[in-house]
Amino acid sequence: MNSEFSVKTQPLLQVKELHKHFPVKSSLGLTTGHVKAVNGVSFDIETGQTFGLVGESGCGKSTLGRTILRLIEPTSGEAAYEGTNLFALDRRELRSYRQNMQMVFQDPYTSLDPRKRVGYSIEEPLLIHKKGNKRERTEIAMALLRKVGFSEEHYDRFPHEFSGGQRQRLGIAKALALGPKLLICDEPVSALDVSIQSQVINLLEEVQEELGIAYLFIAHDLSVVRHIADRIGVMYLGEMVEQAPTEALFAHPLHPYTKSLLSAVPVPDPRAKRQRVMLSGEIPSPLKPPSGCVFHTRCPYAMEACRHTVPERQLVGPNREVKCHLYHQ
Template sequence: MQLETNEVKETPLLQASNLVKHFPMKRGYFGEKSYVKAVSDLSLTIYQGETYGLVGESGCGKSTTGRMILRLLEPTSGSVRYRGKEVTHFSEEELRSIRKEMQIIFQDPYSALNPRKKIGKAIQEPMSIYNIGDAKQHKEAVLELLRKVGLQPEHYDRYPHEFSGGQRQRIVLARALAVHPAFIVCDEPVSALDVSIQSQILNLLEQLQEDFELTYLFIAHDLSVVRHISDRVGVMYLGHLVEEAPTDVLFSEPLHPYTRALLSAVPEPNPKKRRERIVLSGDVPSPINLPSGCVFHPRCPQAIETCKKEVPILRELAKHHRVACHLI
């Protein structure tokens, strides 16, 4: 359930510090090395019971960040602490001990399900892996999870292709909940769904969060969706976190020029209200060859000489409101 305005729970569940991820490219004709700089020096804290929204253009490093936090991708450098424990250098055995507490929901639910496996068995599989209960208890637990996510008992013996996209996302949700997680990365879980179905899944996520005391990292590019579900929002651009604030503060008082440009593109449902549209010039630079200084300066309408030379520090200007900009 979304927190009240400007209220943020103060118990850190997960802390990512100075995360970096560089993907090596194939060597050129002369043997030179090059890297895709997907995430650069990113730090964020997610508090217990909240929904942290992570937004930005496609290719800005949102999904890579979520996968690094779960150790599905190994960070090039940096630190991830979960419940105070440093997990970045955990062995496979140590990682297994906390893996069931940290789950993920992918954008495409169909590709996340085995087309040859009935959904009852698919939801039950994590319970078997972690030795949670016996076969009879597994089926009872799966039927209860199906009910929780809005599906029926008769769906237990059906295959993934027999369901709609929204139903498949409910199945993936049930499977993520099967091992009683505390933290779930929602990687654009509604972007492939119709608008009417999106609202149903978002409401379901909020209800499940309340019922199971969950914490979410909610990755999306749709700002209206993020505004609906998030307690705090982080804005990414080219692998950098450029602004972070409680949701109401970010949408009412955006400070970074990139955040302002993003919000200006959100459609205004009231025809009597006028919003100044901020059109950014140029294209997004290549993550292989990032600009010097502030990575946003080639497209920033307010850039000054300092922006071209110095990387701005993400500074806290108010409680839970951080901005990386030389102009602020």
Template sequence: MTTQLTLDHEPLLEVSGLKKHFPVKNEIGQKSAVVKAVDDVSFKLYEGKTLGLVGESGCGKSTTGRTILRLTEPTSGSALFKGKDIFQLKGDELRKARQDLQMVFQDPFSSLNPRKRIGEILEEPLVIHKLGTKAERTEKVMEILYKVGLNVDHYYRYPHEFSGGQRQRIVLARALILNPKIIVCDEPVSALDVSTQAQIVNLLRDLQEDLKLTYLFIAHDISVVRHISDQIGVMYLGNIVEYTDTDNIFAEPLHPYTQALLSAVPHPNPTMKRERIILKGEIPSPLNPPSGCVFHPRCPMATDICKQAVPVNKEARPGHFVRCHLY
């Protein structure tokens, strides 16, 4: 039996019509085209819950996360957080909002300053936001190191002295130091081995329960997302093509792309045979996306209308949204 996405309270973050287009210039510096990295993405993120964004590399998952945090400016759309549009905030208002909105990056090594000790790296957000005395900041860092499973003596070490899993714990500690409400996790386990992936996912779940955190969890591995997400949004070429709770996605996937993704997930029982759906061709370029439904050149169920008309986002079942002409 599957559960339904029936959350009657207000979302903590509501993203509507988000677009991020990057201009492409020709040899003389004139704008000649645009890359539609994110094209009309909408979703709701509820307090204490996790929304997983999954899809192939280049579908716009990371750009969505970075744009919500204003690490790159949106082309259009809105992101309402506590009743205020993040995209309209400036100066001190934006700085204050960033205490509540933090990010864990995919590569933990390149996101840590190799010339600074871990203690300095973790104290930096507190210094920037003018929080606490030197002694209070040090105490806070020691406390957060313990929370993420590191030792207090790690305070004095440099990033190169840690393993990949330990570095990701450090990056997570830096995100937690300001007591945020929302953490955007941009493929936080993709660079780690399988056993370390499980440790980090379990740590994220424990921290969420203890600190009432809300996650936007970005990954290309839908089986990893399953273990941490309450809701899943499947992205393809800048669009969320299917969006519902995790149980529904795995029990009754509606979009042909979601069905293909799930068919590639190995079954834990080797005697169980699953029909493998092989998608033809490569993911199209966001510089020149196909007409109509962007998935139609690779879709085994495409019809003539798929080539002509862009599908709208429909609630095919209660709490189960899909962009597909089949529904």
């Protein structure tokens, strides 16, 4: 196993033992506890590949994405971009590294100023990073507009003149302006209708093929993530309970949570036979996560050990790992 790892090239991004704990304050301003939104997550993103991050609301997947870019400051851990720990950089250094990593949000309105022409919004990152002169910036913006399926005449339009799917394509154009190597996409297609969703997914795939960009693709829709991701991490209550190459994860999910999550997705085929692993109850409050394995309160296979011992990350098979006592050797 070790020899196999040593010949591997360095991943584009290496996240190690990332923790983000939010303090919970009482009405008097005293810290009464912590919400462990991200609790010791480790994974790699390879150059030009897509890492899918899935999990239900409140599992910490969005916080994880934002913490990597330091839109939220981490509590502890490491995120190494081409070997440089982003968490150790000062503000100025971080700014220059940010050119390599951009974010695409669920609601493109967060990145497009409603009062500015979209051409200007796309150029804005270039202006902030003092790239090129006015004419060169405009040229780049025009090229990006064409890349995401618009024509140059759209340069002078305002965001409200575009539909939701079109705005998302503009958001992607803006994210591409600085020539990043990594895009963190947080639910980029969740708000879109299915016929529009496929346009945006196809665009992301074309861009990746052409520019060799890596994606951290955060989504709750497992069908979409299965389609786009090379590798998937499954999160539950702040922990990554399983990660594996996409095909392997869907063919043989190992963690009981992954099994139930995959089996809960409705299949658009009335003849499909379903074997659903129903979960009882709901996700516990992250304020009071269960002792031992975080999933034990809902797990159909919970054993005595699960109630008090936290499972370790186990390597199981090529490139996959799981945090579960069932696979403890």
